[in-house]
Amino acid sequence: MRAATDFEMDLSQTPARLLDAAESLFAEHGVDGASMRQIAHKAGANLAACHYHFGSKEGLVRAVFQRRLSELNAARLAALSAYEAQAHPQTPKPHQILDAFFGTSLRFARQDSGGAVFMRLLSRSATDPVFFIRNFVAQESEGVIFRFKNALFNSLPEVPQDEIVWRFHFMLGAMSYALAGIDVLKVLAHIDVTPSELEGADEVLQVRLMAFLLGGLRAPLPEAELPVLAKRTRTVAAAKGKSAPRNSTNKRKADLAAAK
Amino acid sequence: MRAATDFEMDLSQTPARLLDAAESLFAEHGVDGASMRQIAHKAGANLAACHYHFGSKEGLVRAVFQRRLSELNAARLAALSAYEAQAHPQTPKPHQILDAFFGTSLRFARQDSGGAVFMRLLSRSATDPVFFIRNFVAQESEGVIFRFKNALFNSLPEVPQDEIVWRFHFMLGAMSYALAGIDVLKVLAHIDVTPSELEGADEVLQVRLMAFLLGGLRAPLPEAELPVLAKRTRTVAAAKGKSAPRNSTNKRKADLAAAK
DNA sequence: GTATGATTAAAACGACTGTTTGAATCGTTT
DNA sequence: AAACGATTCAAACAGTCGTTTTAATCATAC
Structure with a gap:
């Protein structure tokens, strides 16, 4: 059996095979739903090898996420830097910033290797019931989010x-849902969408999602419709323009529309 | 102990208390992460009572979802019917259809009772790893989604x-993420958002989300930017207008902008 | 009162979980 | 060849899971 593994296992190193198996099973059944025994079996390794190489299941989870997340976030930052250098001394356009973040993510989902x-x-x-997972991926991307957030601030100074x-939060949700929620789409489209058809995001999804995100980002500001008696102003952080007639095209609206 | 429960349990019926406890624990730890023993303990009931009243854990899950989902979907349909009657013989505006679906959902999230x-x-x-759950909620809302989908079709005949x-799929994702993903927002806002502050969706979130969704729905069509060599046309279902010069405001764009 | 059906209680079932152990094996160095 | 650390292996650990079982208790009707 050992001699056979040499040719049928492309990555003969056990840790890499464990990471691949864990990544696949985590995506299919969830982190909690995939057991260490299933992972070891799929990787063709022994159960104890998981703990030998990664210490614990939490360590394995961290390794699975870090392996690709570091690459993805680096690609995001590189794309943003490229747009910033291209637009210098001005600031990149909003649709460029969105492409650097979400476009890079969707292209990452289309690359070959898993x-x-x-x-x-x-x-x-992002919506996992286990706090450790939510918290881990959030902190792992904290720096990237901070840079993109500021890029959007500079690109949309009037907003x-x-x-x-x-x-930004809404856009993250739209992309996550598009990449993770497939059964809802099956009902929506009223067709049987095979997983292989949506595996990853093809060009059609990417183009459509980017158009949607940009439209949402550039939507008219809703401040005029805010209820007069807001329960708390803390989350809103001191609305600057107090109120404006609702059905008149105010200045902010024009600013946003011209921001493309 | 039995005498004490009479005044401290508002709903003295065990099934209702079990449903409340299960709903709360499912939302906090996930369906798989919440055990029947935890649910029974939180409800002040015995473990066997869960199986006596609901047969199995799957039966309990079904009951938890059906209890509120039927009410929510009825409210969605009622809101849409009201807009349709108001606009008759014309069709409701897109922002009215969005309010009937997403606005009703967000208002439902703000009601008192859980x-x-x-x-x-x-x-x-919607993104749960367990297939049964994804499939169940999708099928439970199938009729509602069908009606709203057709309402949007009629309201946007040019699209x-x-x-x-x-x-529609993207909009569902933005709302779901806004209601479920809180840790990402904490990083985004770079503040400590206490759960009680975001518990449910307050008016601010609702107004902001609705503006974003409407902006995304009315975004310019991206067809002109579709790659010339699409791998498969099946998911796109026969693009009608083949191609158009990219940086020219085409007719569809104008249609969408005037659709509000 | 007793009998009857609905509900609750405590305990146990087998199966699965993450983790650990100690011996067996591997590849490499001396 | 011998010895070594690195890695793998089968087996078992204590714990939790959903579910079932059997007996006890409840409310109600005769």
């Missing part, structure tokens, strides 16, 4: 920063 | 139906 599987896992992790933060 | 808890559970269920389906 990028689609990992992106589905990553998308699910309140709170609004940008919220819309 | 609506916020259930909406977080419902939002997570390809495939595009509407995809954007």
Whole structure:
């Protein structure tokens, strides 16, 4: 059996095979739903090898995420830096910033080596019931999010920063759902979408999602419709323009529309 | 102990207490992460009572979802019917259709009796690793989604139906993420958002999310940017307008902008 | 009162979980 | 060849899971 593994295992190193198996099973059944025994079996390794190489299941989870997340975040930052250098001394356009973040993510999901599987896992992790997972991926991407957040701030100086933060959040949700939620789409499209058809994000999804995100980011500001008696102003952080007539095209609206 | 329960348990019936406890624990730890023993303990009931009243854990899950999902979907349909009657013989505006679906959902999340808890559970269920859960909630809302989908079709006759389906999907993702993903927002906002502050969706979130969704729905169509060599045309379902010069404001764009 | 059906209680079932152990094996160095 | 650390192996650990079982208790009707 040992001699046979030499040719049928492309990556003969046990840790790499364990990472691949864990990534696949985590994406399919969830981190909690995939057992160490299943992972070891799929990797063709012994159960104890998991703990020998990664210490614990949590250590394995960390390794699975870090392996690809570091690469993805580096690609995101590189794309943003390229746009910034290209636009210097001005600031990149919003649609360029979105492409650097979300476009890079969707292209990452289309790369050969299991990028689609990992992106589905990553998308699910944001709403994972286990706190450790949510917290880990959030902190792992903290620096990247900070840079993109500021890039959007500079690119949309007229838009309140709170609004940008919220819309960044909404955009993350739209992308995550598109990459992770497939059964809902089956009902929506009323067809049987085979997983292989949506495995990862093809060009069609990418183009459509990017258009949607940009439209949402550039939507007219809703401040005029905020209820007059806000329960608390802390999360809103001091609305600057107090109120404006609702059905008149105010200045902010024009600013946003011209921001492309 | 039995006499004490009479005044401290508002709902003295065991099944209702079990449903409340299960709903809360499912939303917090996930369906798989919450055990029947935890649920029974939180409900002040015996472990066997869960199986006596609901047969199995799957039966309990079904009951938890059905209890509120039927009410939520009825409210969605009622809101849409009201808009349709108001606009008759014309069709409701897109922002009215969005309000009937997403606005009703967000208002449902703000109602007193555990609506916020259930909406977080419902939002997570769409990307749940367990197939049964994804499939169950998808089928349970199938009729509602069908009606809203057609309402959007009629309201946006110039927009390809495939595009509407995809954007409906994206909008669902943005809302689900906003209701379920809190740790990402903590990093985004770079503040410590206490759960109680975001418990459910307050008016601010609702107004901001609705503006974002409407902006995404009304975004310019990206068809002109589709790659010339699409790998498969099946998911796109026969692009009608073949191609158009990229940086020219085409007719569809104008249609969408005037669709509000 | 007793009998009857619905509900609750405590305990146990087998199967699975993550983790650990100690011996057996591997590849490499001396 | 001998010895060594690195790695793998089968087996068992204590614990939890969903579920079932059997007996006890409840409310209610005769």
